[in-house]
Amino acid sequence: MPAVAGVDAGAPAGPAAFHDAWVRALDDLEVDVAAAEELLRTAHLAPVAEVARAAVWQPPSALGPLPASLQVRGQALLDRQVDVARRTAQALVRSRRHLAATEALRPPSPDLPVYVDQQA
Numbered sequence: 001m002p003a004v005a006g007v008d009a010g011a012p013a014g015p016a017a018f019h020d021a022w023v024r025a026l027d028d029l030e031v032d033v034a035a036a037e038e039l040l041r042t043a044h045l046a047p048v049a050e051v052a053r054a055a056v057w058q059p060p061s062a063l064g065p066l067p068a069s070l071q072v073r074g075q076a077l078l079d080r081q082v083d084v085a086r087r088t089a090q091a092l093v094r095s096r097r098h099l100a101a102t103e104a105l106r107p108p109s110p111d112l113p114v115y116v117d118q119q120a
Helices: 015-041 048-054 068-105
Strands: none
Touching: 015 068
């Protein structure tokens, strides 16, 4: 039987190890989703480095299909991820609108006379 990601290579990779590997993967994903939700809540306070770290998430590999006993939890996490993605897109649109409004409020720069030295 092939090794399951997150399971010791020397340990038997039975159904319990497979289930435990998925539980750990979902635990990690839950922490990441909670962090993304917190970033959305406090986006104006988060350091740029923290936002960048949140953007480099990599999905776990070689886990195989989600066990049926974890389907409800997996679906709840997927729903949260979709909600975070939707709210992130809305925040981007709001930011762009705020930027456009700020730019529209700036007074136009006056035309300054330009002199050219014709003898040079």
